[in-house]
Amino acid sequence: MHQLIRQALEQRAAANNPVRIALVGCGRFGTSVAAQISQIPGMLLVAAVDPKIANGQSALEAAGWTRTQWQQVESAKSAAVAADTGHAVLGPDEEILDLLNIDVVVEATGHPEVGAASALRAIRLGRHVIMVTVEADVTCGWALANEARSQGVIYSLTAGDQPGTIMELLDWAQTCGLKVVAAGRGTKFYPSDADGNPSEAFGRYGYNAELVERRRLNPNMYNSFRDGTKAQIEMCAVSNMTGLPPDVRGMHQPSASLHDIPMLFTSKAKGGLLENEGVVDLANAVSLDGQTLVPNHIEIGVWVVVTSEQGLIREDLSFYGLPTDPSGERALLYRPFHLCGVETPVTIAQAALLKTPTGTPQNQPTSEVVAVAKRSLSPGDVLDGSGGKNVGGIIERRSIVARDKLLPLGFAYGAAVNQQVRSGEVIPSAAVPRQTGTLVKLREAANPARDSSK
Missing domain, CATH: 3.40.50.720 (NAD(P)-binding Rossmann-like Domain)
Structure with missing residues (x-):
């Protein structure tokens, strides 16, 4: 190509x-x-x-x-x-x-x-x-x-960007005839950053004022990198391009080195974390202590765990040096970088x-990113979107979002809540006024019966 x-x-x-x-x-x-x-x-x-x-x-x-x-x-x-x-x-x-x-x-x-x-x-x-x-x-x-x-x-x-880079790797794997067990990206998620404030984002990265001004950096965007929201958004994009759902709300996001990934992202029956294979997830570069980094991590890279029904091919994946699980049935494809x-x-x-895309969503979404309160909210408090001080986002299956009438994160920009929402709770759609912009019109035109953003 x-x-x-x-x-x-x-x-x-x-x-x-x-x-x-x-x-x-x-x-x-x-x-x-x-x-x-x-x-x-x-x-x-x-x-x-x-x-x-x-x-x-x-x-x-x-x-x-x-x-x-x-x-x-x-x-x-x-x-x-x-x-x-x-x-x-x-x-x-x-x-x-x-x-x-x-x-x-x-x-x-x-x-x-x-x-x-x-x-x-x-x-x-x-x-x-x-x-x-x-x-x-x-x-x-x-x-x-x-x-x-x-x-x-x-x-x-x-x-x-990670969603497109994952799609390129995943497309290559599927074109080769490999079966995708899980697909994801690396993160560097410190638990202490979960309720991060955009006013502190550049300091947490160690960026000085000259760099911020020269490169036109957005504090909310960089806060969304640190509080985990951006990774949730990006894996939702991959989910909707591939049809691969999250295994659980918010994904597992375990601490993992490169060699841990094919062992962790396999079914529980095979010693892994997954209830179901064929999912999206994240591999965290931060150790379980919440402070140090895992050796040989994949913080800014992307990965796909694959297998094959053909035994000779599984043997070849291991023979040519790919990290595998102990059984040799699951192998890791990865790219250690992305270049935005x-x-x-x-x-x-x-x-x-x-006339071809790098990656494009399927006709209907598999997943959504729902808004989560980063602190306790009272009526009149304004949601400030991805990377804000009041709200973050986590991935959930679209069917559950529609069933439970949860608020997609895209509608949490400038809307004031009309009820109490406790810290850590997913915000219901009923907690904000009905919106009327392009997002709502597009969603309702595409599938009015299932839209939960009221």
């Missing part, structure tokens, strides 16, 4: 007909995407959207545009005029993109409602969408994917040139 992509991009570059890309959301991830696009002949970033104009300017500069080569605009019409004179454009919202010649939109705002609306607008304009905002994907990604199919365009999560932003151009090219 990569050879096909390179050849197709070389042809586009030779014909002076690059894949034309718009970036919506220019924080750290988005700016890294812009920088990497600048290194690939046959691709061109033509527009950047961010309410913080300085962020968009940084993205355009990273993509190689000098100050005289781009224009700040306020409307679709002025953007079209600027583009006609060969300028890149920068503006505060995605409406400026409406009249432009764009092949692919990269959605990287990090906000579920904004991300869903931006993606839907792009799809209905006939543009492929690369969804970096996983928070939106787990709330309505299946509906966006179905809309994209109806419009004849691609909706995809991105290579380089750096690998997104691969997904852009797949969508634009091969």
Whole structure:
């Protein structure tokens, strides 16, 4: 596939007909995407959207545009005029993109409602969408994917972020004829971080003010990395792309080295943790003491535990050095890294040139991420979304979320609760007012009978 992509991009570059890309959301991830696009002949970033104009300017500069080569605009019409004179454009919202010649939109705002609306607008304009905002994907990604199919365009999560990287590894395994027992990613989850506050996030990482400012870091996003919510969101995205559910609410997330993973993520009958095989989960790099790290961990990597019904193949998996369980029946495939932003151009090219996604949700979701109170909440307290001080998220099967009318995390952004919720409780949908934005409309249009976000 990569050879096909390179050849197709070389042809586009030779014909002076690059894949034309718009970036919506220019924080750290988005700016890294812009920088990497600048290194690939046959691709061109033509527009950047961010309410913080300085962020968009940084993205355009990273993509190689000098100050005289781009224009700040306020409307679709002025953007079209600027583009006609060969300028890149920068503006505060995605409406400026409406009249432009764009092949692919990269959605990287990090906000579920904004991300869903931006993606839907792009799809209905006939543009492929690369969804970096996983928070939106787990709330309505299946509906966006179905809309994209109806419009004849691609909706995809991105290579380089863990969900896309897991999908690449899992797709390879299944193409080889291997059976997937479990799929997941590494984490570095300290129990003391579970109720973390975004105001403390950068300090817990040891980041200084210069780095935070230069790389446009978002405190809520980095808090979601530390309090565990982001890993739950990302594995929900994998669940909905693959149909693999969590084994239990929130997953097991045991402390595990690389060599522990194939032993832990197998059925209880075979000495593992799982009630059922064929699931998503997490391998924690933090030891049981909650302070030190496990040797030979996979904190920023991804993994898939596989097996085969063919005995010779099981023997070969062990023979060629893969970590296995004691029986040799379960083997570990893994990639020890992921490169956010750096690998997104691969997904852009797949969508634009091969008309295939890195990974896309199935027609209906397998799982949701539900909102959990990080502290006791009283009527009037405002939920502040993923990485906030009041709320976090954990994965649960969609059927249980619908049955028990639990609040998806995507609806916990700015809503005030109307009842007491104890710390650690999953928040019911009835605890917040009914919402009416793009997320709700997409979900209800896709499956009104099962939607629990009332």
